[in-house]
Amino acid sequence: MNPSLPDLLLQLAHALERIARKAQPLLENPALLDQEAGQDLLDVICMQFLAVGEAIKRLDRLMDGGLASQFPEVDWRGAMGFRDVIAHQYFDLDAEQILVICEQSLPLLRRAVQQLQESP
Secondary structure (H helix, E strand, C coil): CCCCCHHHHHHHHHHHHHHHHHHHHHCHHHHHHHHHHHHHHHHHHHHHHHHHHHHHHHHHHCCCCHHHHHHHHHHCCHHHHHHHHHHHHHHCCHHHHHHHHHHHHHHHHHHHHHHHHHCC
């Protein structure tokens, strides 16, 4: 059963918040990536990005492909594609690039989801 639009947005917001929370220690101290605890955080981040990418695909279908036109500042195709990269190329992921995505793209995505939640 597919979730309703409000439920999907809530799930998406929670996953994005979790990514931000788990990425913060790694952004503050990238050397943590050399430790098991840092790798565990990265695993959580990747799992959440996988869920986010899938949720964005559903959201775009629910909105009849209107995400890109409503929020052109967000790389929606990139977010959906990143899900596929994580799923199919997990062992080739670049941890530093994931942190760049967390730092640069995540805030835009979170803001867009929040605006969607607040819209009638």
